[in-house]
Amino acid sequence: MMKFQGYRRPDGKVGVRNHVLILPSVTCANRVARGISQSVIGTNWIEHQHGCGQLGADADLTAQVLVGHGAHPNVFGVIVVGLGCETIRAQDIAANIKKHCPYKAVETVIIQDAGGSVNAIAQGVSLAKQMVNDASLSKRVSIDASDLILGTECGGSDACSGISANPALGVASDLLIDAGGTVILAETTEIIGAEHIIAGRAVNAQVAARCFELINSCETEVRKMGVDMRGSQPSPGNIEGGLSSIEEKSLGCIHKAGTRPLQAVIDYASPVNMKGLVWMDTPGHDIEQLTGMVAGGCHLVVFTTGRGTCCGSPVAPTIKVASNTALFESMNDNIDVNAGTIISGLESVEQVGKRIFDELLEVASGNPTKAEILGFNDFAIRRIGPTI
Amino acid sequence: MMAKFRAIVMKANDNVATVVEPIAPNTGVDLKVGEETVSIQVSEAIPFGHKFAIREIGEGDRIVKYGEVIGLATQNIKVGQHVHVHNLESCRGRGDK
Numbered sequence: 199m200m201k202f203q204g205y206r207r208p209d210g211k212v213g214v215r216n217h218v219l220i221l222p223s224v225t226c227a228n229r230v231a232r233g234i235s236q237s238v239i240g241t242n243w244i245e246h247q248h249g250c251g252q253l254g255a256d257a258d259l260t261a262q263v264l265v266g267h268g269a270h271p272n273v274f275g276v277i278v279v280g281l282g283c284e285t286i287r288a289q290d291i292a293a294n295i296k297k298h299c300p301y302k303a304v305e306t307v308i309i310q311d312a313g314g315s316v317n318a319i320a321q322g323v324s325l326a327k328q329m330v331n332d333a334s335l336s337k338r339v340s341i342d343a344s345d346l347i348l349g350t351e352c353g354g355s356d357a358c359s360g361i362s363a364n365p366a367l368g369v370a371s372d373l374l375i376d377a378g379g380t381v382i383l384a385e386t387t388e389i390i391g392a393e394h395i396i397a398g399r400a401v402n403a404q405v406a407a408r409c410f411e412l413i414n415s416c417e418t419e420v421r422k423m424g425v426d427m428r429g430s431q432p433s434p435g436n437i438e439g440g441l442s443s444i445e446e447k448s449l450g451c452i453h454k455a456g457t458r459p460l461q462a463v464i465d466y467a468s469p470v471n472m473k474g475l476v477w478m479d480t481p482g483h484d485i486e487q488l489t490g491m492v493a494g495g496c497h498l499v500v501f502t503t504g505r506g507t508c509c510g511s512p513v514a515p516t517i518k519v520a521s522n523t524a525l526f527e528s529m530n531d532n533i534d535v536n537a538g539t540i541i542s543g544l545e546s547v548e549q550v551g552k553r554i555f556d557e558l559l560e561v562a563s564g565n566p567t568k569a570e571i572l573g574f575n576d577f578a579i580r581r582i583g584p585t586i
Numbered sequence: 587m588m589a590k591f592r593a594i595v596m597k598a599n600d601n602v603a604t605v606v607e608p609i610a611p612n613t614g615v616d617l618k619v620g621e622e623t624v625s626i627q628v629s630e631a632i633p634f635g636h637k638f639a640i641r642e643i644g645e646g647d648r649i650v651k652y653g654e655v656i657g658l659a660t661q662n663i664k665v666g667q668h669v670h671v672h673n674l675e676s677c678r679g680r681g682d683k
Contacts, residue, residue: 427679440635
């Protein structure tokens, strides 16, 4: 049995971190959320540009992402900060988090009710101090790897990503699935041209049909815009790194997902409550993808890169894997694992895959990632409607 | 331990190789294609991570990497020539066509 040291929550879910999270329900509350967090060691915070001027499904999706982060098992407790007049109200977000996790410490601070931002920060600081103290009493216990949900991501890819880092992550994905765990494949745009391969691994015809539907709707959007996708997919950096087309990028990307059967296709930020390989429908945009997978409950993320990236989720530890040794050396303060040894012939894909798997168990047990050490808290919510 | 090659061919039916070390013009490069080792004279400078043709590719032909189509050739490409966005056209995500 593969084990790691994690937090067992009262509802049976597991956490790999024990965050006290300061969460603004609306962009107008960002400064206060940051002010609270910067005054209390042991907290972290999120910033975003939404929560007002949104309607219908778009507003619902933003609320779902915020609730998903607050309710995340890596979060011990959460302080939701609102302005007071916004569409997505802090009280509603807090109530929804409490509904999902009745055991969780959840507080709200409303800036207009508190009498300004200085008073709101003071109120939040007082609540946060107590919450950090309570969180410090939680103890890590031995937990089976089968409880883990891994998010996979590639960003700033080069032509080596599909040869070294992604196939090695695929080996780690297979190891986790074989141990009984869950792996998320995402980035729908970056499956265009490789959908037949993923659909061929679907557990039934319905799941396979959904794969083709997602890709079709993604390509329909591109056709509506009347553009050649190159320049965004692949990005200028991708092209400079040797990628020539979305098909080439996709065929490299899907290696992250290993070789096991595809169990389900789910919507952006939806709760992941199945085992095995799952495809979440997200944009290719790195931070929107990361945020969607974490909102769905992924505990940690392995993020492969060939050009280099420094981002990290505020809630799920984000492990960076370099596709080439030059990058591992040049951006060493951001990169955790070197898969460039495959390119230089020093290690096999299987050997690096095993190293990534070992690293993810270490990180799940508390070892900080480079992104955590540097305090990255990147967060971006997918929009599916206009701002009103 | 794997053998060290300066360029990698992912599947035996690929018609391009990806270089893992920059290659200068007019350089002979050994490649593993399936179980065989073949030598190719690379005619142009190939930057790290870029591709060159390992077979003759005619205008309109499919360009194959990972054993799958990654685009179509927009001109004739000779063995050893650089294959990139100047002579490879994506077939997908083309709202402009």
